[in-house]
Amino acid sequence: MTLLKNIFLFLLMLALQQVWAQDTEQTYKKRVLETTEVDFLWSYYSQDGDNAAVSGGRGTEELTDATGTIIVSIPLNDDDVLTIDAGVSAYTSASSSNVDPFDKRSNADPFVASSGASQSDTWVNLTGNYSHSSDDRNDIWSAKFSVSSEYDYFSLGFGGSYTKLFNEKNTEASINANVYLDKWTTIYPFELRPFGENGIGFFRPEEITGNTNYNPNFSELDQTNRNSYSLGLGLSQILHKNVQGLISFDIINQQGLLSTPFQRVYFSDVDDSFIENFQLADDIERLPDGRLKFALGGRLNWYLNEIIALRTYYRYYFDDWGINSHTANLEVSVKLGDKFTLYPSYRFYNQTEADYFAPYETHVSTEKYYTSDYDLSEYSANQYGLGISYTDIFTKLHISKFGLKSIHLKFYQYDRDTTFSSSIITAGVKFVMD
Template sequence: MKRIFITGAALLGLMRLCAQTADTTAYETKKLKIEEINLVSSYYSQDGNNASVTGGIGTQKLTDISNVIDVNLVKIGENGIKHNFNIEAGIDHYTSASSDKIDLQANSSASSADTRFYPSLNYTKENTEKGTTIGAGLSSSTEYDYQSFGGTLSFAQKTKDRNGEFSARAQVFLDQVKLLAPIELRGVSGADYSGNAARNTFLGAISYAQVINQNFQVMVEADIVKQQGYLSLPFHRVYFNDGSVYQENLPDSRLKIPIALRASYFLGDNVIIRAYYRYYTDDWNLTSHTANIEVPVKITPFFSISPFYRYYTQTAIKYFNAYQQHTAMDDYYTSNYDLSGFDSNFVGLGVHLNPVNGLFGVKELAMLDIRYAHYTRTTGLNSNIISINLKFK
């Protein structure tokens, strides 16, 4: 399974607020055109000794190569209505020593590697005069043992002075999990080892962003997430204290509630302090705290660096226990250390280049971002990720 890290670098993009009222005296209709293209590539590697496939013990070595192309098209219609179309397609390929143990072999079975393809299409319609934006989107994700389809509806309304913005979003993900069981449990009575199972996720989110003054901006976010269906992973083993082995078994519903606060402070012309805090709780008794800080520093008008750090801590869900620690009295059980209690640290550096006349002699190549980060967890898991983002205007 691939892990995804979010560093909170896009705060300013989330808070694109203007302190001036819209000029509605004249509008120029413009045909649909490509506004920008983003190419993002990343390499991720991890290691550890708590693989869920082998019951919470064993190697967690994994590598992942990801490539994404993102195309943004814009059309200005009558009365200044802005139509924005975003088309994105991504492909990941990972190799996993732990997943290979589904068949109790080493570096030889089909489960040792997989490729995921995930396209999406999003549309927004912005009325600059009224300060409203409505949007809709579709997405999908396909890999060997998992298929997901998603839909999104969104709405945003700016305040009269354009210093604040309220937004709301509703999302649904309809997934199918292939019941790929550990080899020794295939055909065993009571095990899930054939066909597919449904997993559905419903999300509602609201946020409010406010420009406090010319240097300070804040955003408050609150979500509610409901998951229903097959929430276990069929190839995760759980070893009981009597030596017996079973598939992971978790409840078929989960309610998640995260609340977050973002802030951005402009410390003069060359330094920005971006901060983020999130509190999370759910009905599986997992609670977590996330604190993130990033400080972009402009070295020249066209070159900046962004050191960042994130601290995360969580409690274990009530259904978690380590290798051979579950008992026959347990109705639900997992030895997935992602659901255990741990602390983690994520630290890295970003480099940003955006010269006026383009990069490497290419005028249309407007930006280059390179980011590297190192992740450590108190369970022993550690990882590294490097990403490159090229933006064409």
């Protein structure tokens, strides 16, 4: 009797243990994000060159921009995370100041900045992203909404993504889609405004030299909106315990106003007119109202050992405007102890020119589409970078209730085989709430 009682108690304990284990397995799961994280990001960008699109492919491209961003990631529960991204960018541009080059004390000149209102502006952006992960963390859904604005531009965006992990999380497939609805406030080169429908602005015919019979065949744009639709596919695979690969495909369809209203074009078959040292526009940039873009990319990350990791990337891009481009990037991550990492990088880029591009005073007035924006020209570029990061997973340093998790600092130098060059320095600090 005692033996049967002991066997019964033993089986009962096994059954209760199994029920408890199943219940624990069903109810316990690791949170997607343990605690609130806050990122403070800052960047300073400067550029220069001699092919400003505002002045028809010649003139200063000098510009400086300072940007500050705060990103707050909040765990709503075990499965859901809300991320809010807010940024402000303030720039000063010698190029865009020459939308109206005739409002400064010195002579108007495409290589000299004007002092008008268009020389500087502020861009603001707010993005919200909500993500949900399944109990087994193999399915992730996300949705986002964004709004951004500057003096002549306003944009609304929304989108979503889905990620599926399988093969014991060694394989990851993803799809994302986004829509951006943008609207321009059409600001035209100053000298063309009297020839538009509203006849606004001030014009000084008595000061014209060269062709004194300045009479451009200018008409205002009949649309001010631009809609962009994008779809992206990605497939990531762990190929070896130290090697991970990824391939991606993106397609973007843009419709609406795809040219910039204040960018000038000069024709070779029209006599030149000047005020002071500034050539008056023959017309503004004109481009098709549709553009289809495709990009196919691949990444290969190779962790050589505990100290060195290689990150490589290649992308091929083409569109129906005639541009084909290749991008290749290499970054080497070098650990300098437990907390510091150094990562030098190199990026190469080249592209063919768009069907509608031609340099300063090369287009003819009988063409339907034309631009002298060197971003659409044929060129090659090299970018060299160096970054350093500090990471403390134990967040020993605290400021109030926030522990310092990481700091990074990066510098990039970018040079085209034209006269254009730029540099950017970025810094970021991440805190986590205790």
